[in-house]
Amino acid sequence: MDFRDLPIKRKLAGAIMLTSLTVLALTSLALITYELYAYKQTTRRTLSTIADIIASNSTAVLIYDDHKLASQILAGLHDEPEIEAAALYDKDGQLYVSYPLSLGPTGVPATPGVDGIDFGLRQITLFEPVIEGQNRVGTLYLRGDLADMYRRLGVYGLVLLSVLGCSGLVALSLAAYFQRLISQPILNLANTARIVSERKDYSVRAVKLSNDELGGFTETFNSMLHQVQESHSALRESEERLSAVFQQAGAGIAQTDVSGRFLMVNDRYCEIVGRPRESLLQLRMQDIIHPADLSHHQFLSEHSARDGSSFVVETRYDRPQGGFVWVRNSVAFIRDAAGTIESAIAVTEDITSSKRTEKELERARDDALAASRAKDDFLATLSHELRTPLNPVLLLASEAAEDPTLPPAVRSDFATIRNNVELEARLIDDLLDLTRITRGKLLLDLKPHDMHAILQDALATVRAELERKQIVTTLKFDAGRAVVLSDAVRLQQVFWNVLKNAVKFTPEQGGITVHTHLAVGDSLVVEITDTGIGLEPAEIERIFDAFSQGDHAGTAGSHRFGGVGLGLAISRMLVELHRGSIRAESPGRGHGATFRIELPLLRRDVAAPRMPAADGPPARAAAAAGSAVPETMRRRILLVEDHAPTRTTLQQLLMRRRYEVLAAGTVAEARAIAAKESFDFVISDIGLPDGNAYELMSDLRAEKGLTGIALTGYGMESDIARSHAAGFVVHLTKPLRVQSLDEALARISGATPA
Incomplete structure (x- = not known):
């Protein structure tokens, strides 16, 4: 097993043992090395001393060629057990004598070697010159045995091994002790982490065994566990709340993966689509979308997935029991940490009833439009059918009333016919105008017009009646500016309606005053005042209502003054279309009435037009x-x-x-x-x-x-x-x-x- 994979206890023990033994081994090696060095130095000095003594004593022997004495000198090495062999060579390098004699000439080198000491593996050799004065008279050879050195080294080795063994035992005991001090907190932390990981129990805490760095690490670890526990508790509570909201939400909620397969659905979603949760989790959203809507839904999904934007789509879900349900899906995408879309959330609302209502509204709208078109067609047909029979009567009557070849009485009769036909046509026009205005279909031809000229034209249309009743007309055109952006025909209709009523309700030889002046706010005011029968307050409140008439109309269908009550209602609508206002004032019955019409003037920078003269x-x-x-x-x-x-x-x-x-x-x-x-x-x-x-x-x-x-x-x-x-x-x-x-x-x- 790799050292990195060993338990931490064995790692610590092994590290302590290895360190201790390595130190001891290095120390022993150093001691042995030193001992070997010291032995060599001692042996070198001993051999050099012995060689110096023998070389000094052998000078005369070699000079005088005394073999016996030479042998006796070398025999003196018998007291030096470390000297294994010795020899003297003459000045010519010939073996002169050797020691011990039993060794024979083959036991020593035949000729001397290089001067100096040479340590071999098992022996040490020395060649030292024999000098007499300045002359070399021979060479001394000594050879020592290194067995003693190896014996001493063996003893040292045994001692060191004993020390190493004892030290190893001590180190092992110390390692066991210290690894417990060091590894136990770590093992406790590891065991706590394992329990938390396996049981998901974040309330477990590691035991603090010391106040050193490991103790501080244990406290930090426990603090981290506390924070994780709080976060986990908050997350669990949040998940529980989210799950409750998810399941109890009024809208259907579904989560799908990128392929559309359902990952999670709430109860409301199952209710909307009419399928159990177990069945939905085996399907994709594409499997329940109505085939006619599938391509559009997939297009929106793919297009939105490219940029990650959400989208809303109305589609139909097929129900397994038959039929379909209309839904509005609000779809958003969820990304992972790398920004890749991993799922989608769809919030689904059942809009079947809304769609049904929408269809009903569309049908109602179509029916209303059809009814409106039918009403338009009816009004057009009614207008045509009512006007057509009157046309030849009015043509003939209007021509005869102006024919100077006819007697005045006949012309007067034709004029009566003409006036009544025109009144009937006016009533038809009023009904059509009221309908067009209330339905917003009356178009105005707005151009700058002088209101004084239009008032003159309106007065011209009632002049004959004014003359017949001998009504005095007073004009007070005090407005210095009277140009209004208006539809001349429609405003003439307004003034004619008011003047016609003034003439109608004013007795013979009465009076009508037309007064214009400027009001605050750059408006033109037209006041038409008569000396007629006047108005009660209740009449003023309803006088501009359609089909409303004053109290003068009486009961039981009495129409002393005629009319159906449309003229002033139409007048008010036309004035309001010109962004103006109209109101009535009266001191009371028998004291006349005043109609006040206020219209916005054209800006001063717009030139007033030249108005054509009235038809005369x-x-x-x-x-x-x-x-x-x-x-x-x-x-x-x-x-x-x-x-x-x-x-x-x-x-x-x-x-x-x-x-x-x-x-x-x-x-x-x-x-x-x-x-x-x-x-x-x-x-x-x-x-x-x-x-x-x-x-x-x-x-x-x-x-x-x-x-x-x-x-x-x-x-x-x-x-x-x-x-x-x-x-x-x-x-x-x-x-x-x-x-x-x-x-x-x-x-x-x-x-x-x-």
């Missing part, structure tokens, strides 16, 4: 002049009208004005006539039995370059816009006075070359 005799003269067509300039007219009385009346009136007229009652008849004849322009009703005049006019304009006059009971803004787009220059709404027809003829005659 000059304008009517121009219209009359336009209607008198010279014989050489007679125009050909294609008249298309399905209402026979109106067609006959128009044909007669046009022929009196020296127009050549060919009439048709249907689109097919008109196309047949137009294919054979040439015309200068067309006068046509819009609603025809076999089609409409829009297509007819558009085709005639494209094929023959014709323009025309639309003469119809359809008077909505959309009808007028559509007729202009088809090629009609003028759009006249039935019933119409002959004067309006003359003006239209004059206009189209000027627009088409003769």
Whole structure:
């Protein structure tokens, strides 16, 4: 087993033993080395001393060649047991004598070697010169035995081994003791960590055995366990709360991996999708999404996963028992520490009832739109059907009322007919205007207009009634500026409604005052005051309500002054569309009334327009002049009208004005006539039995370059816009006075070359 893998107890014991034995071994080696060195030095000195003595005593022997004495000198080495052999060589290097004699000449070198001492493995040799004066007379050879050195080294070795053994035992005892002091706290920490890891019990604590670094480490370890225990407890509580919220949440919650497989779902999610939890955890989200919605859901998932953004999608889940449930999924992605998406969380809301309500609302909206279209169609048809019968009556009555060849009494009768027909047409217009305004379909043609000029025009429309009742009219135009961004026709309608009421409720020889002045805030104020029957406070509160009339109307259907109570209601709506206001004031019954109309003035940096003069005799003269067509300039007219009385009346009136007229009652008849004849322009009703005049006019304009006059009971803004787009220059709404027809003829005659 690798040392690193040994238990810490054995590591500590082994480390202590190894350290101790290594130190002892190194010490013993040092001692033996020193002993060997000392022995060599001693042996060197001993041999050198003996050699010096023998060499000194052998000088004469060698000089005088005395073998016997030489042998006796060397025999003296018998007392030196460490000398194993010796020899003398003459000056020529020949062996002279050797010791011991039993050794023989082969026991020593035949010739002397190099001077000096040489330590061998088992012996030591010495060659020393024998000197007499300055001359070398021979060489001494000594050889010592090193067995004694090895004996001494053996003894030392045994002693050291004994010391090592005893030291090892002592070191082992000390290692066991110290490893317990050192390793026990570590082992306690390891055992505590193992228990915590296995049991997940963070309340376990390690026992502190000392106050050294290991004791401090134990305290730190226990403190860490305490923090982990608190964090674990808080985490467990948080998980319990989260689990409770997760399971009891009102919305369905599901977690899936990156492949869409369910990892976790709450009870509400199972309830929404109609599947048990065990079944869902075996499926992927793709498995329960309605096939028609799957591609869209996958596209959103893949697109959002690329940048990690969340998304919301409405989709359908198939239920195993059949059918599906509509849900709104709010999906967010969860990333790991490396930033890689590892799962997704879907918060699911059942929106089936909302979808059902949405469908019902869509159906209700479609029904309402259909009803609105039906109402529009009904109003248009009603307007057309109510206006059409009045048209020939008003045409004939308005022409006869102005015919100077007729007796005054007859003209007066025709004027009465004309006025009542116009009143009936006005009532129809009021009903349509009220409907268009309340439904937001009334479009205003806003341009700068001088309100003084419009007031003059409105007064001109009631002048005949003023003169008949001998009512005194006072004009006080004190406003220095009177230009308002407005629809002139609609504001004239407002002023006419107020003036008409003033005339209606003012007795003969009464008075009406029209006063204009500027108010704070850069507004124009128009006050119309009469000396009529006045208003009670209760009447003032409801006077601008639709179909509301004053107390003068009485009961049981009494209508002393006539009307249905729409004029002022429409007037208020029109004024408010101009960002203005209108209100009524009266001191009481019998003291007259004042109507105050306030309108925002145009900015000073916008120039006031030049207003054309009101239609008076000059304008009517121009219209009359336009209607008198010279014989050489007679125009050909294609008249298309399905209402026979109106067609006959128009044909007669046009022929009196020296127009050549060919009439048709249907689109097919008109196309047949137009294919054979040439015309200068067309006068046509819009609603025809076999089609409409829009297509007819558009085709005639494209094929023959014709323009025309639309003469119809359809008077909505959309009808007028559509007729202009088809090629009609003028759009006249039935019933119409002959004067309006003359003006239209004059206009189209000027627009088409003769």
